[in-house]
Amino acid sequence: xxxxxxxxxxxxxxxxxxxxxxxxxxxxxxxxxxxxxxxxxxxxxxxxxxxxxxxxxxxxxxxxxxxxxxxxxxxxxxxxxxxxxxxxxxxxxxxxxxxxxxxxxxxxxxxxxxxxxxxxxxxxxxxxxxxxxxxxxxxxxxxxxxxxxxxxxxxxxxxxxxxxxxxxxxxxxxxxxxxxxxxxxxxxxxxxxxxxxxxxxxxxxxxxxxxxxxxxxxxxxxxxxxxxxxxxxxxxxxxxxxxxxxxxxxxxxxxxxxxxxxxxxxxxxxxxxxxxxxxxxxxxxxxxxxxxxxxxxxxxxxxxxxxxxxxxxxxxxxxxxxxxxxxxxxxxxxxxxxxxxxxxxxxxxxxxxxxxxxxxxxxxxxxxxxxxxxxxxxxxxxxxxxxxxxxxxxxxxxxxxxxxxxxxxxxxxxxxxxxxxxxxxxxxxxxxxxxxxxxxxxxxxxxxxxxxxxxxxxxxxxxxxxxxxxxxxxxxxxxxxxxxxxxxxxxxxxxxxxxxxxxxxxxxxxxxxxxxxxxxxxxxxxxxxxxxxxxxxxxxxxxxxxxxxxxxxxxxxxxxxxxxxxxxxxxxxxxxxxxxxxxxxxxxxxxxxxxxxxxxxxxxxxxxxxxxxxxxxxxxxxxxxxxxxxxxxxxxxxxxxxxxxxxxxxxxxxxxxxxxxxxxxxxxxxxxxxxxxxxxxxxxxxxxxxxxxxxxxxxxxxxxxxxxxxxxxxxxxxxxxxxxxxxxxxxxxxxxxxxxxxxxxxxxxxxxxxxxxxxxxxxxxxxxxxxxxxxxxxxxxxxxxxxxxxxxxxxxxxxxxxxxxxxxxxxxx
Numbered sequence: 047x048x049x050x051x052x053x054x055x056x057x058x059x060x061x062x063x064x065x066x067x068x069x070x071x072x073x074x075x076x077x078x079x080x081x082x083x084x085x086x087x088x089x090x091x092x093x094x095x096x097x098x099x100x101x102x103x104x105x106x107x108x109x110x111x112x113x114x115x116x117x118x119x120x121x122x123x124x125x126x127x128x129x130x131x132x133x134x135x136x137x138x139x140x141x142x143x144x145x146x147x148x149x150x151x152x153x154x155x156x157x158x159x160x161x162x163x164x165x166x167x168x169x170x171x172x173x174x175x176x177x178x179x180x181x182x183x184x185x186x187x188x189x190x191x192x193x194x195x196x197x198x199x200x201x202x203x204x205x206x207x208x209x210x211x212x213x214x215x216x217x218x219x220x221x222x223x224x225x226x227x228x229x230x231x232x233x234x235x236x237x238x239x240x241x242x243x244x245x246x247x248x249x250x251x252x253x254x255x256x257x258x259x260x261x262x263x264x265x266x267x268x269x270x271x272x273x274x275x276x277x278x279x280x281x282x283x284x285x286x287x288x289x290x291x292x293x294x295x296x297x298x299x300x301x302x303x304x305x306x307x308x309x310x311x312x313x314x315x316x317x318x319x320x321x322x323x324x325x326x327x328x329x330x331x332x333x334x335x336x337x338x339x340x341x342x343x344x345x346x347x348x349x350x351x352x353x354x355x356x357x358x359x360x361x362x363x364x365x366x367x368x369x370x371x372x373x374x375x376x377x378x379x380x381x382x383x384x385x386x387x388x389x390x391x392x393x394x395x396x397x398x399x400x401x402x403x404x405x406x407x408x409x410x411x412x413x414x415x416x417x418x419x420x421x422x423x424x425x426x427x428x429x430x431x432x433x434x435x436x437x438x439x440x441x442x443x444x445x446x447x448x449x450x451x452x453x454x455x456x457x458x459x460x461x462x463x464x465x466x467x468x469x470x471x472x473x474x475x476x477x478x479x480x481x482x483x484x485x486x487x488x489x490x491x492x493x494x495x496x497x498x499x500x501x502x503x504x505x506x507x508x509x510x511x512x513x514x515x516x517x518x519x520x521x522x523x524x525x526x527x528x529x530x531x532x533x534x535x536x537x538x539x540x541x542x543x544x545x546x547x548x549x550x551x552x553x554x555x556x557x558x559x560x561x562x563x564x565x566x567x568x569x570x571x572x573x574x575x576x577x578x579x580x581x582x583x584x585x586x587x588x589x590x591x592x593x594x595x596x597x598x599x600x601x602x603x604x605x606x607x608x609x610x611x612x613x614x615x616x617x618x619x620x621x622x623x624x625x626x627x628x629x630x631x632x633x634x635x636x637x638x639x640x641x642x643x644x645x646x647x648x649x650x651x652x653x654x655x656x657x658x659x660x661x662x663x664x665x666x667x668x669x670x671x672x673x674x675x676x677x678x679x680x681x682x683x684x685x686x687x688x689x690x691x692x693x694x695x696x697x698x699x700x701x702x703x704x705x706x707x708x709x710x711x712x713x714x715x716x717x718x719x720x721x722x723x724x725x726x727x728x729x730x731x732x733x734x735x736x737x738x739x740x741x742x743x744x745x746x747x748x749x750x751x752x753x754x755x756x757x758x759x760x761x762x763x764x765x766x767x768x769x770x771x772x773x774x775x776x777x778x779x780x781x782x783x784x785x786x787x788x789x790x791x792x793x794x795x796x797x798x799x800x801x802x803x804x805x806x807x808x809x810x811x812x813x814x815x816x817x818x819x820x821x822x823x824x825x826x827x828x829x830x831x832x833x834x835x836x837x838x839x840x841x842x843x844x845x846x847x848x849x850x851x852x853x854x855x856x857x858x859x
Contacts, residue, residue: 052094056133059087063125071118073111081110095132101280102128130341191216196348204340213352214359220382220813221332227294228329232269237299243271244292244314250282264293273308290314330385349383356380363842372397396822399814403826409851411834422463422590423566428489431518435485438514446620447475451482453616454594458486464592470618471784473625473752476596477510480569483594488520488547492566495549501526501698502705506727508550515548525551528698569594598749605792605816607827628755630763630779641764642683645733649687649714654731657717658750660741676737677717687714694721722753729757739765739775744791748784792816
């Protein structure tokens with residue numbers, strides 16, 4: 047019997063499965079019915095694979111027509127598993143493994159173990175004739191997967207859907223979890239755990255109800271356990287009484303005899319095909335993310351086949367003295383897939399997570415190589431201006447503000463350009479810190495620039511700075527994209543001549559026409575709203591200005607070190623005196639009436655209210671309240687109050703006008719989208735209502751809440767949410783600590799593309815979890831500093847950074 051005949055039958059079987067699935071399991075995918083097709087193919091399969099038990103196929107052929115749609119779906123999972131086993135395992139010696147062997151190869155191929163030959167060659171998606179066969183010596187990192195053993199064009203397409211396109215991708219497709227397959231004693235099993243036990247089958251039964259419950263009684267050293275399957279009667283025939291088996295499943299203790307809901311079973315003490323048994327013999331089984339047509343077992347076997355390539359693919363890239371601290375790179379890549387034990391698995395993961403974070407940190411640092419490190423002007427003047435500024439403040443600076451200002455002044459005094467990130471929670475006083483830094487620049491004879499992400503925030507900064515700086519004799523100007531031509535040209539002249547000492551603006555500041563006379567300090571507000579390119583362009587406006595970055599978005603330390611690893615970090619961790627905590631409550635739709643009564647009371651007390659919605663207009667696909675619809679509803683509900691609408695689609699002048707009226711107190715309720723998320727400061731606004739709160743991230747909700755509580759009156763935040771996914775909102779009701787909230791947000795949402803990674807175009811971390819791997823992030827940060835200071839010692843590591851994150855793809859040019 048030749049391979050081509052076996053392959054043809056299996057391929058027809060696969061096509062019939064796909065056709066029936068496309069028809070929605072209606073028994074109409076094959077002419078005459080899928081059950082008829084099954085009855086017809088069984089004799090052919092028995093002839094080709096005499097050692098394979100066909101009981102499952104006979105059962106399905108006889109009952110498929112009477113099955114419900116749900117049961118038919120389940121049957122297809124069983125059929126795929128059957129087809130997979132028949133594809134990977136040796137089909138009973140039926141197939142000689144060379145289609146047209148060359149004479150000179152015959153002697154070698156006949157001596158080769160048959161079962162080793164079976165791996166991949168009987169695959170239903172075997173490569174097309176004429177394809178070159180690659181052996182282990184001529185595999186390369188970019189080898190197309192379809193040329194590998196066990197992979198053909200069809201399976202290559204399936205792997206591509208998982209982002210796996212070549213040999214290196216496959217080796218870097220790490221398990222998502224591991225199953226402990228070490229043999230356990232029945233008496234030690236705990237309820238609810240996944241476990242593997244070994245013993246002898248002493249009885250087998252099937253309860254013939256609507257769903258056939260198959261049970262094997264397994265004895266181990268005098269103890270019994272019941273292994274259970276549903277609708278898999280072939281188990282009784284394949285594993286008769288007296289067979290020694292290993293069973294894996296979830297343990298249930300319901301009485302004296304425990305039960306194991308079996309997910310895997312194998313015969314013990316018998317030789318089987320290596321492809322089928324290699325993974326089963328692993329005491330720690332890797333589990334990979336899979337698709338409907340590509341199981342974890344298949345992926346694991348493919349990786350097992352190319353594991354010898356790790357030595358060539360992953361040579362050591364660290365200097366010898368640093369490499370000694372970690373497991374060898376190639377060993378780590380082997381152990382992460384097929385660990386010897388849990389100790390080596392932990393060591394392998396530590397090495398790979400540390401390396402992954404280190405490479406990412408160095409890539410991010412590489413993006414900022416444009417930040418000039420030397421040749422910045424030392425800013426030492428303006429002491430009198432700064433003291434006068436302190437005297438004019440209506441409040442006492444907090445100890446945190448004083449500490450951060452000292453850190454900034456120390457940086458500004460050096461010719462090595464400052465690059466500092468100031469993190470401060472909502473209302474912690476970052477603006478006052480920025481003002482002190484700008485005064486140091488102006489007092490030293492240089493200009494200062496402050497760039498904000500929105501025109502609303504830019505105008506607010508302009509008014510705040512002008513109010514404080516004008517009495518000190520400092521000229522502040524504002525440059526916006528929406529300004530008239532004449533106003534803009536006048537402002538540009540003032541910037542170029544130096545008449546404008548402090549310039550506030552949006553992205554308009556980084557346009558080519560903007561020329562500074564002597565820019566000494568560049569401040570960017572709300573870091574994560576800007577891409578690296580925009581910050582770099584702002585820097586290029588001066589002769590190596592110092593850079594100060596402000597963010598009100600609390601960033602967990604691990605994430606800050608990863609994304610801003612080359613920036614010095616300052617934290618404003620104390621709040622100004624006299625601020626009252628914001629009372630935060632989750633509100634259901636049933637309680638909307640009570641909440642609106644409360645809003646009415648607040649407005650009568652002279653307070654103002656924000657209502658934030660996730661959408662501007664109604665959506666056909668999302669069942670959410672839009673800002674436009676809510677604005678209409680509130681005008682009807684509160685006919686005697688001023689209700690206004692604000693969203694990002696409005697023109698800049700229109701938005702500015704509405705905010706000015708709201709700040710003046712003439713608008714009672716402002717319905718808005720997240721355009722009010724950052725920086726907007728209206729002390730008289732004391733209530734924040736957030737519609738469909740479950741649609742927002744926790745950090746964003748915290749930012750929105752920070753728009754109230756800025757005055758001396760008690761403030762409130764109401765989170766309107768459905769039952770779904772609303773439990774995570776509880777942390778907002780429990781704390782106002784932005785850093786705790788950010789940590790929880792990162793834990794819940796993961797770090798995939800949080801904050802700046804999307805801006806940088808950097809890939810998602812494959813192994814690292816920044817919410818869990820803080821110690822390794824710290825270690826990577828320390829190593830990154832050493833690499834940046836002594837790059838000549840780390841040439842191979844730097845080459846790896848450039849390979850993984852090519853500068854032309856993510857760099858700033």
